[in-house]
Amino acid sequence: MATLVSPPNFCAKEDAEALRKSVKGWGTNEKAIISILGHRNAGQRKEIRAAYEQLYQEDLLKPLESELSGDFEKAVYRWTLDPADRDAVLANVAIKKSTDVYNVIIEISCIHSPEELLAVRRAYQLRYKHSVEEDLAAHTTGDIRKLLVALVTAYRYDGHEINAKLANSEADILHDAIKDKAFNHEEIIRILSTRSKTQLMATFNKYRDDQGISISKNLLEEGANDFQKALHTAIRCLNDPKKYFEKVLRNAIKRVGTDEDALTRVIVTRAERDLRDIKEVYYKKNSVPLEQAVAKDTSGDYKAFLLTLLGKED
Template sequence: MAAKGVGRTSGTIHDFPDFDANQDAETLHKAMKGFGTDEDAILDILATRSNSQRQQIIRAYKTLVGKDLTEDLKSELSGKFESLIVALLLSAAQYDAKELHDALKGAGTSEDVLIEILASRNNAQIQQIVEAYKEDFDSNLEEDITSDTSSYFERVLVSLVQGNRDEGGADPSQAEDDAKALYEAGENAWGTDEERFIAILCSKSITHLLAVFDEYQKINDIDIEDSIGSECSGSLQTALLAIVKCVKSTPAYFAEKLYNAIKGAGTDDNTLIRVMVSRSEVDMVEIKAIYKSKYDEPLDSAIVGDTGGNYKDTLVKLCAGND
């Protein structure tokens, strides 16, 4: 969640050198023209170009071919490979907006998707998502959240979707006060003051919250995650824990998401695709390192062992990077 400094991110995918949007568009058209589809050519291009370069390819394809690249790919591909390739063609904000819309408007509300996206994006990203949601679905994200969720869980999501978290530094004195307030709202209270947890965890800066968590440990000799686990339940617990985990280490949060997606009872391909696509240009290098350290297996090996075909090959390319 913390903003990165100017310069190269720790993503695996960067701008591809010697990039030529027209040439890539022509190669993609050739891959889909005639009998059969050259899926290898499609993944070789789209899994190794940055998102901004893919947007240029989309425009070049329409200019050269007079057709929509995404629609042509949908007509030629199928299954998980199609879902992954189409995801790569959306801008980051469009993709997050689509995932949120699907989570809210599908068969039942997918609360984990709402939590994952809103807890891990920074203010600017959330504001872009809200705009993309309005433009692409002619709907208001906050209103859709309030119509599909309830209680304190709804209030957490509404707070996060404002994209208004403080971005300042830590105030040592205030950090101690906030830690005490959390202690009094939970471990030292009869019942739990959920509003206090929401107010602090959803509004204070990342740097400040790290200081709050340190102070909380000193006061209570219990990690804030353990307290939330014992004081809250259900979707509220999951949402608050996601916020805390992202404050501590967003890459570690996503390494855990990937592990659960791959190693659970059956592969959670929706989560696998979403994380690999959304983090490939952000912090995939760190995610891979944490995954290997925590789970004693390289991420690409875990992917290979749990998927197959061009779907697998595309995921592996996103994991390996285009350096």
Template sequence: MAFNQELEAITQAFSGHGVDEKSLVTILGKWDPTEREGFRKKTPHLFTEDHQRHFQRWDDHSVHLLKHEFVRFKNAVVLWSMHPWERDARLVKEALKKGQNAYGILIEVACTRSSEELLGARKAYHSLFDHSIEEDVASHIHGIERKLLIALLSAYRYEGSVVKDASAKSEAKVLYNAIKNAHKKPINEDDEVIGILATRSKLHLQAVYKHYKEISSKNLDEDLDDLRFKETVQCLCIPQIYFSKVLNAALRIDVDKNNKKSLTRVIVTRADIDIKEIKAEYQNLYGVSLPEKVEEIARGSYKDFLLNLIVRGC
């Protein structure tokens, strides 16, 4: 392989989600000092030329990003190997540390797990951090999301098959009126709306979702302006669409490091549950298969591991 081809292969090895370890070993490992200097000079996005002292130094930001890419495979393996309760407890803790931009993860854990799984996450959180989830949410979050998030993370929903259709229709009307009158009373302050979303069974809420569209002609999540309520409804009523959208955002080439982490989180947490349905919805929404998109964007052992988890759901 000519040097320019090798240079392109190495540049690609550093350019995705994870790194292509094979290229680093077979190409970068055999380059002599002249070839390595050529690599440094021809990759200004990785190296900065010090013209006064005549050498090329790693760009600090690039090094920082590469550290994250090198550990992406390790983090995926560790997360996959965890007990699901510990995994969710640690996801909640990390989201609380990161702040408002990560609060969607709290909703994801609260609304896409079964009642027993959410109870298990709360038990694990006690064990790991000597606090309750509710206690830490109350102490860390002081904004308008606080009431909703505490209610969702405290929930223990009925999971039977009985749905009272008349009640679902009535509550769809309650939600419709609350959204229509949100200029008078913000929806994040509406205890009745929060109570419906935090306590009703998922089958019941799916019936509410259906009746809401009959009333409004739009889906409930489409009518909601508040991001946290929108995410809550999607996670409770249309989780495969929600996860497909999260994955698509994470699989963009120019995505930031925090959104990149969503790729690991979603595939690891859904591989044993509904990855088959998520794959079908992803294909339906974006016209490309999820494995093909991962193959295109991810690199190395990280890519191989994710693809193996995706295949589990076939």
């Protein structure tokens, strides 16, 4: 379930006019921007951008970028983008800066449905005139490259059939590789990057039943270099995205100084999807409501915007 609160009825033209006043008037009216954009779903934001473009011959993103600043600007800008295009931007920034590249690429590859991942690949090409795998492969090396490129180019079967025999044999293959510390074993990459999510779930369950320990825990027990961490992230994203995002939020908030990039990423990308469920998991694990934790670690317009996306009533 989503946290975003958006009105069933809205007028794109009125919103565009109100936003124009907010960015072009005497001083920027951040509150108005938050109260409009923070309450519009992807389809509505798209209509608002189109209306704004038609009225003022300018992309709404331009004044948002120039009039706002810092984490608030980044959050509003990313939120306003079309979701697939936003993921393309996130992927490109991660690849170019080589920061968080594993996490961002793995999230996009392993959490999205096959069709959603494809939409991101399309959006990436439209925006950057390259394929995402092309840029990713050119900016990474070795085993990590093999894993990430295989994951991002996957177009998994999306059906719900389970082949129990296969789950059995591939749970063994995974365990043998982990036992032998052959983490970069081609078979691990093959299985994680080609099997359907339903099939993988069955394989991971079989692994846990056979070994008495989950594959993700087993992986980390054996130490954790970058490649193992990436594998671990992929398995978590494939297996239980909500639990995974809870952990990302927890780490982002716990860190001295707060990891705003991760915080913004999770809230902006999940607000229209499953942020309500992630909030629940967060509360169970931390005994503190997510809103409260976010409010404590952030401030000003950035805080107000994140809390709005988190479903706070105005």
